[in-house]
Amino acid sequence: MTDDVVNVRGLRKRYGDVDAVNGVDLDIRRGEVFGILGPNGAGKSTTVEILQGHRRRDGGDVTVLGQDPGRASRAWQARVGIVWQDESAPAELTVAETVRHFARYYPAPRDPDEVVELVGLTAKADARTKELSGGQRRRLDVALGVIGGPELLLLDEPTTGFDPAARRQFWSLIRSLAAEGTTIILTTHYLEEAEALADRLAVIAAGRVVAEGAPASLAGRAQARATVHWAEPDGTARSEETDTPTRTVAALAARFDGEIPELRVTRPTLEDVYLRLIGPTQLTGPEDKR
Numbered sequence: 001m002t003d004d005v006v007n008v009r010g011l012r013k014r015y016g017d018v019d020a021v022n023g024v025d026l027d028i029r030r031g032e033v034f035g036i037l038g039p040n041g042a043g044k045s046t047t048v049e050i051l052q053g054h055r056r057r058d059g060g061d062v063t064v065l066g067q068d069p070g071r072a073s074r075a076w077q078a079r080v081g082i083v084w085q086d087e088s089a090p091a092e093l094t095v096a097e098t099v100r101h102f103a104r105y106y107p108a109p110r111d112p113d114e115v116v117e118l119v120g121l122t123a124k125a126d127a128r129t130k131e132l133s134g135g136q137r138r139r140l141d142v143a144l145g146v147i148g149g150p151e152l153l154l155l156d157e158p159t160t161g162f163d164p165a166a167r168r169q170f171w172s173l174i175r176s177l178a179a180e181g182t183t184i185i186l187t188t189h190y191l192e193e194a195e196a197l198a199d200r201l202a203v204i205a206a207g208r209v210v211a212e213g214a215p216a217s218l219a220g221r222a223q224a225r226a227t228v229h230w231a232e233p234d235g236t237a238r239s240e241e242t243d244t245p246t247r248t249v250a251a252l253a254a255r256f257d258g259e260i261p262e263l264r265v266t267r268p269t270l271e272d273v274y275l276r277l278i279g280p281t282q283l284t285g286p287e288d289k290r
């Protein structure tokens, strides 16, 4: 018996002559925060839409919470929460009214006041949704995604347009949902966000998974050589790639007889490995999306 919430094998989706998803495999475990990265047009949103049953696939096998999303029941739909890009709540209702309104669609909803509190909108509970800032509106979208008490929450680029403080607050919201046992799948273009939140990541490029793993070890990152940087007494910047940075630093410390000027030891960042994975052809610019 597997404890996977999502199993995808050979997923394919074609729009006209565009292979949007071209053989994606994914296994996502219960309770995991799973990040999907990839350049514009890579097939991330299409994949997430298929997982939610919003879009039909052209090929492959997909199981989400034990069912095929293409043929899922209403009861199954209540177990999957979703936060789309550019969601819009009814403009004239207040935050509290909107959340209570959406709660009625679910057989076993969470407490609306508790959900408003969870997303940090208690102070805005009586504000009309049209009076909310972009970040506050996004929090309301998340509230609507979780009001049904989903086992699986799908978030497509949830923090686009957030200021840095709002993004941090959103991260703690995601962490508290994960701590409650919700499985979370999110797409993002923010590598820092992927690194902060995801237990595992998949990088999708041109409709395929090109790498998968924990952020710290993705694409051999954990085994990558370190680079030791320092400055010579005349100010010349120097660096050396090495498998044994401690030994290099010790040798430098002996040579400098104490503090090593401008000493830094670096390893490839997630952005370094990501850019290498997606390859130069993906860096020519964002393609037209729809």
Ligand SMILES: Nc1ncnc2c1ncn2[C@@H]1O[C@H](COP(=O)(O)OP(=O)(O)OP(=O)(O)O)[C@@H](O)[C@H]1O
Residues within 6 Å of the ligand: 015, 016, 018, 019, 020, 038, 039, 040, 041, 042, 043, 044, 045, 046, 047, 288, 289, 290
């Ligand atoms: N409804 C549609 N009709 C036709 N083509 C589409 C449609 N939706 C997506 N596509 C195309 O499918 C490909 C994958 O799009 P998708 O939205 O899944 O990418 P994405 O990885 O989510 O991109 P982004 O990071 O820009 O949101 C793109 O080439 C896009 O132009």
